[in-house]
Amino acid sequence: MLCFLRGMAFVPFLLVTWSSAAFIISYVVAVLSGHVNPFLPYISDTGTTPPESGIFGFMINFSAFLGAATMYTRYKIVEKQNQTSYFSTPVFNLVSLVLGLVGCIGMGIVANFQELAVPVVHDGGALLAFVCGVVYTLLQSVISYKSCPQWNSLSTCHVRMAISAVSCAAVIPMIACASLISITKLEWNPKEKDYVYHVVSAICEWTVAFGFIFYFLTFIHDFQSVTLRISTEISGDV
DSSP states (O other): OOGGGSTTTHHHHHHHHHHHHHHHHHHHHHHHTTSSOSSSOOTGGGGSSTTHHHHHHHHHHHHHHHHHHHHHHHHHHHHHHHHHSOOSOHHHHHHHHHHHHHHHHHHHHHHHSOTTTSHHHHHHHHHHHHHHHHHHHHHHHHHHHHTTTTTSOHHHHHHHHHHHHHHHHHHHHHHHHHHHOOOOOSOOOTTSTTHHHHHHHHHHHHHHHHHHHHHHHTTHHHHTTOOOOOOOOOOSOO
16 A cells, blocks of 8 residues: 555645645746746746746645644644653644744745745745744754654654755855845846855755755655544534
């Protein structure tokens, strides 16, 4: 049986596949429409101009929802594991969840406020999404080590921490170089003075984005042993 069909594993699997498709489809449509240069556009550049803006907005909104669902399920898993064998303060897990949900809100802002239309709001949402997302992965990596070896294998912990470290190392130059760019535009000429900043920040942005995707891929095994039950109760006279 396919691994993503067991338990709740379909949630992170759907998040990974849907988010990957959102980035790739928006990029392909934007390039084929001639709206962006094929070489290293920002992720947001591929969702600024119609028709790709509609695709990008819809798909990233759903990715934000799937991300929130995945993070909440992960929170409940860690909470239950911690009750069985105490390995970390519950506040640590809660802080991780809150930061993750704030990052998802940032994704929603990025999806609904285009880069050229409202750059300040868009950039603020992107900052929330990337910074909170990176901190979330770091905290989850620490939790994984604390719950090892009972709930996580050491190799899984190492993979998660490696992805977190790479994402953390990439997000700093991404923000620094982006802040040095004096103009927001879709097409760049290598001779322009801010071109190097654009290339570095774009490389880092794609690195962090796919770092998130690969990180959530490591949740699939944990979610296989989780089941969801919905209970309906009616109180009072009907």
